[in-house]
Amino acid sequence: NAGVMQNPRHLVRRRGQEARLRCSPMKGHSHVYWYRQLPEEGLKFMVYLQKENIIDESGMPKERFSAEFPKEGPSILRIQQVVRGDSAAYFCASSHAPDSTNEKLFFGSGTQLSVL
């Protein structure tokens, strides 16, 4: 039973390019969360998705960032026209029963994005 899978592990982009980060949740999980960890800072919530729906995107920057979780395939976090300030570790997490007070999130190993 594989855990949350993120790829790539490391992604290098030049300013102005696009970055696509992928996340496959744990088997049986249909709820995906994206968090960003900037250098020397804690994890910050970005977006919460269910299959084909964005539930909460209150932590996502209004411009250049988008996320999707299609019916088939992984969740994608897309950053257009990247800037140096986007350099960070991006973590994906998944859960099975978000309405339960006993809900646990399971995290992937993250994608380290470096913008040159």
Add this chain to the structure above:
Amino acid sequence: KQEVTQIPAALSVPEGENLVLNCSFTDSAIYNLQWFRQDPGKGLTSLLLIQSSQREQTSGRLNASLDKSSGRSTLYIAASQPGDSATYLCAVRRMTSGSRLTFGEGTQLTVNP
């Protein structure tokens, strides 16, 4: 707005020592609190989850307590080992924020052999 603070930011102890990591949060209306471990270059591993109605949870050498009214949680590690060296994060799930977690900035623990 929920704020989560962890003290100390870094801690270095000799092997075998018992230690306590602290977490405080400003909004006591929480569903639960989780302690995670993060190793360099890796993801987060959930260690313990305490529901808002619980006072503590134990797993092996780890014990986490929760005092919701005062907005505090502690993670107690008994008989520390070099393999415990990692960053420890606490995160709260608020009642008004759906499933999102608010994280502290972590305590970086080093256990010296």
